[in-house]
Structure formats: C-alpha cells, structure tokens
Amino acid sequence: MTATTAAVPSPAPALVPGSAPAVRRRRGATRPSPVSTAVLLVGAAYCLLPVVWVLIASTKSAGELFSTFTFAPSTHLLDNVAELTAYRDGVFWRWMANTALYAGVGGLASVVVSGMAGYGLAKYEFAGKKALFNVLLAGVLVPAVVLAIPQYLLLAQVGLTNTYWSVLLPSIISPYGIYLARIYSAASVPDDVIEAARTEGAGEARIFRSIAVPMMMPGLVTVFLFQFVAIWNNFMLPYIMLGNDRLFPLTVGLSGLLNQGASQPAMYTSVITGALLSVVPLVALFLLLQRYWQVDLAAGAVKA
Template sequence: MRATGVLVLGAIYCLLPVSWVLVSATKSPGELFTLPTFMPGTGFLDNVAELNAYRDGVFWRWLLNTLVYAGGGALLSTAVSAVSGYALAKYRFPGRNLIFNLLIGGILVPAVVLAIPQYLVFSKIGLADTYWAVLLPQVLHPYSIYLARIYATAAIPDSLLEAGRIDGASETRLLGRVGLPLMVPGMVTIFLFQFVAIWNNFLLPFIMLGDDGKFPLTVGLYTLLAAGANQPSLYNLIITGALLSIVPLIALFLTMQRYWKTDLSSGAVK
C-alpha cells in the first residue's frame, strides 16, 4: 500500500502541470487571470483560431518542422544505433572495447557542452541555419548505441548466426534477415527515446537556427513567450500551443505501445 501511495503521489506530481495547461488553454485572455486556477474557461476554440491566424499560421510550420526533426532524426539514429550495436555485440575486432568505452564516456558528456562546438563546426562547413544542423547531431547518439549493443547481445544467439553462416548466408543477409528482426523491440525503445528527446530539444535548434521559419515548437513557443512580455494577450496562444504540442507525443506513445508489446512477444517466441 505504501508503494502504491508513493506511485499515486508521483503520478499526481507529474500530471499536475499537464492539468494546468489543459485547463488554462480553455480560458480567454480575460479569464486567464481572473478565474480560479483549475476552473475551465470558455475560450478554447477562440484560442485555437487565434493561434492558427497568428503570423499566417506559423505555429503549424513549427509543428511540421518538429515532426521532421524528431521523426527523421529518430529514424536515422535508430538505424545507425541498431547497426552499430549489432556490430559491437556480435563481431570481434581490434579496438572494439575501446570504442565501447568511448561510447560510455560520451553518455556522461552533457549535451550543453557540445552545443557551441557543434555550431562552430556546422558554421564552418556552411550548414548553420539549415535543417541539417539540427538533424545530423542527433544521428550519432552514444546512449542509443549502448542500448542497441546490450539488447543485441541478449536477443541474438550466436548459435543462430553460426547456423546462418554454415548455410551460406552473407553477413549483410544475416543482419537484415536475422539480426534486425530480433532487435525490433529494442529499436522501438530507441526510437521512442530519441523522438521524445529531439521533440523536447531546445538548446541545439536555438543555437543553430536564425530563421524562425525553421524553428521547432520549443524555440517557436519561446519566441512567443519573449514577445508576451510586451503583449500579455499572447499568453493564451503560448498555453494553447503548449497543449497542442504534447498531443502528437501522447498519440505516438499510445500507438507505439501496442506494437512494442507485440514485438516483445514475437521476439521472445523467436
């Protein structure tokens, strides 16, 4: 019972800010500062309409950019991590342990430390203020490679690979027909972690991008917040935008959870 109580308190603590955003997004500018905190208002549809009209719908451009950054970056990172983790788990070659130790060290380096050097490198090669400046740094992710390596070690029996080699299968065929299918549950986990991390990333696009037409939601809503200091009416748009920005994440988790459970079961059978 104590453990259940702690979990309930933790859930309330996590859901309280979301509940505040949900309720506040329903309030008109006049209601936002007058109604009690958790009393719903009557202005949600008007807020959505104003957000849609703000600067010719720039919010939806930010949402599309975020989908490109998070979806593309997560897919590329998952592919690179799966192949790298498979190679580190199933092949013996000089320097393998050194590479793995460097990956472990890379996990310990905060992203904020790398942001400025990454900007200088991309500025030097002419990729600053482009979509690639946000996408490419997300592709090589040490923690994702670490997860892929651990999962490949546990999920892919060496005997199965040896049987394939005896049957004449090439290493590429073993990767595509044996290794990756058994790694699907781990790949789904990596994709979810990376998608959420990139979706919520603020510092990297804030440093890399100058054109607000390329901004993701995090940076776009920040510019709205900065403008709201002089225009309090924008606060409703910021809150409504924050609410709409979490809807794709909720939909992704609800969708992927089903496939995740299915993949875990099929991986166990295989």
C-alpha cells in the first residue's frame, strides 16, 4: 500500500519592504495629468465666475455698482433684498412661486410620462416601435424654441393661452427625458426579474410600480433634474404664452425689470439680486437629490 503525499501550497510571498514604492507608483499612475487638471480648473472658473460676480454685485448699492472695482464686495445685500421685496407689493416672490409651480409640477409630470414611455419602449415589443423611437430621436434634435410658436397657436385654439396650463402642458412631454428613461430602463431592469414577477402572477402595473421604478430611480431623478432646470430657465415659452405679469416666471419677470433699468439705472441692483435669489433653489435641489445618483442599479430589486 502506497501513501500519497498531499501537495502543500507554497506560502504567499512576504511583503518586501522595497515593494511599497512600486505600489505607490501604480496608484500614482491613475492621477490626472497637470494638463487635465489645468483644463478642469479653467472650466470650473469659467462656470463659477459669473456666479461669483452676481454674488458680489448683489451686495452693492446702485451708486457702487458702476463706480467700484468689479470684485470688491459691499454691505447692501439685505437692503437690496428688501427693496426687491417691496417692489410692486412683492411681485418678485410671486414670480418665484410661479416658477416653482411650473418647474415642480412640470418636472414631476414629465418624470411620470418619461418613465412609463421609456419602460414601454425598452421592455415591450409592438408594431411601429422602431419608427416611434426614431421619431423620438428626431424630437430630441429639435430645439424647444422652434416649437414655441406652434404650441401657442394650438393652445390659442382651445383658449388656454395666458393661463398656468399654457406653460405646464408643453413641459410635460420631454423627448430627451423619454429617451434617457428608455436607455436607463433597458440597462437597469433585468428581463429575468420581470419574467419572474409575471410567473408569480404580478400584473404589469404592479411590476412597473414595485420593481421597475425603484431600479430606475437614479435615472428618473436625473430626468427630473434636467426637466426642472430646463423649465426653471425657460424664457421663450412663457414669454410667448403669457400676457399677465402676475403669471410670469422669474425669467420673464426679471427680463422686464432689466428693460426698466435702461431708464431707471437703480433697477439694475434689483435685477442682479433677483438673479442671485433665483439660483439658490437650483443649488439646494442639486445638493438634496445628488445622493440618488449613488444608488446601485439593483438597489430596488424585489427579493422572492
């Protein structure tokens, strides 16, 4: 009877003290080059410089705005805010509320439509699907400003111009939002999970609500942010649709104040202060929702 000798695994090589610099070198290879860093810094400065200018200019009085150094701050920010608030019994804050209504309701409605349409295009087969998707891609390439006049003519036929609906209804459909939801749905919602839910007897509405939506949440948040910012900054559509300044959003209202500044230079400080206040909700929204972009794609998977 012969004895078999088990192979003894060789011990792992000990960490050689001299190997640490090699590890550090490998880690250092992933660092961006100085040229890339410089380009990023220039891009960041290009984006942030106007914001810094608005922040500093809003602290100056009307007399200091054109007579002092551009980036020299002053102490009149609260006075400018009070003056802006007192203008026409606080119409600025009505513009702010209108903008929040247009962007909030329009963004949420667009997320619902985009999520359902994108999920349907990604997970269902039906006649004309390819043609419909091609039309959608064509809609992404058409600037929204081109559609403003046709939308005005259509809504004028049903008497909805100069109302809240004239700004809300065109904001619900977003070709880019549907396209983004379709791409994200195809990548994040596995077909096997859907088939398993169907096997268990779940209906299509419940599958979408309980399984697809949690998995698509980071993409839907992205759609909401893009649409919210687009509506918040939209100028041409409300400018064409609205005639009553009580319905104006911030973009159209501040544009009117800017036009008044040509004859009343003191209004320039109100315009700049209003521009600063209009940026604050966008910054707060991005800080609030950015955590959803860090959610794993399968975070919403339903366990059996």
